[in-house]
Amino acid sequence: MKVTTPKSKLGHRRVDEKGETTYKKTPSSALMSAIQLGIGFTVGRLSAKPERDVLMQDFAQIETVVFPSEGTRETPSHKFSDFKFKSYAPVAFRWFYDIRFMPDNMALCNEPLVELSNPGASGSLFYVTCDDEFIIKTVQHKEAEFLQKLLPGYYLVLLQRDPRFYDINGNPLKILVYQVTLCKTVNLHLHKICRGSTYKRRASKAERAKKHPTLKDLDFIVDFPEGIFLEPEIYTSLIKTLQRDCRVLESFKIMDYSILLGIHNIDEAARE
Numbered sequence: 001m002k003v004t005t006p007k008s009k010l011g012h013r014r015v016d017e018k019g020e021t022t023y024k025k026t027p028s029s030a031l032m033s034a035i036q037l038g039i040g041f042t043v044g045r046l047s048a049k050p051e052r053d054v055l056m057q058d059f060a061q062i063e064t065v066v067f068p069s070e071g072t073r074e075t076p077s078h079k080f081s082d083f084k085f086k087s088y089a090p091v092a093f094r095w096f097y098d099i100r101f102m103p104d105n106m107a108l109c110n111e112p113l114v115e116l117s118n119p120g121a122s123g124s125l126f127y128v129t130c131d132d133e134f135i136i137k138t139v140q141h142k143e144a145e146f147l148q149k150l151l152p153g154y155y156l157v158l159l160q161r162d163p164r165f166y167d168i169n170g171n172p173l174k175i176l177v178y179q180v181t182l183c184k185t186v187n188l189h190l191h192k193i194c195r196g197s198t199y200k201r202r203a204s205k206a207e208r209a210k211k212h213p214t215l216k217d218l219d220f221i222v223d224f225p226e227g228i229f230l231e232p233e234i235y236t237s238l239i240k241t242l243q244r245d246c247r248v249l250e251s252f253k254i255m256d257y258s259i260l261l262g263i264h265n266i267d268e269a270a271r272e
Contacts, residue, residue: 036113042085054091060148061088108129113130191260191262194216
């Protein structure tokens, strides 16, 4: 009898004996190529349309493009199975990001994506662009529906603030594309994901053994028992941002959220 280990089967994610990853029985490599092709095509087509104000009905709009392997008059040919690519609220999302920037980002659409080997607890796939600028995450159907319902409210929030995530695409899987906002000009020695809870919030031994591990709440308490000291202006700005973020999330009735801290150790950097 074959025993499936937790790492080889998690949600829709599967890893076979050869180490090859599939998601909903589709090879991860094929998904990466289809995602990049779909994003490049839909964003490029949208950028060719004249800009206009966002209307309420734009948030419910769904555009579907069929990509047969042999190609069509509009779509290019490709080497994997036929697929459909859905773009949710494309006109509304056009406001969220600078549409002129996206086609110029060669890493997102043309450079090979890198699959992160450490999947989420739900079994989602994570891809990152080679320049570490964008992350693509697969999401469940209910998550995609929930995010789409939040768009009008999120739009109101972003009228006053900077955008942080971009688009939901894909069929039968849903993906979320968002920008990495961590500083890239300095080396980050530690990453900590804090949720304000201590229940099972400790990084595994394998994670802690990494050169630059991603730690959790209990690790943070042990490593920084007195907390992290910040300049008064930085502290005030950070607390204000957290309060505003929590207020928005509470208005959406979301309670499962966290903060990702990137820590640059000056002493350690001097020794490198």
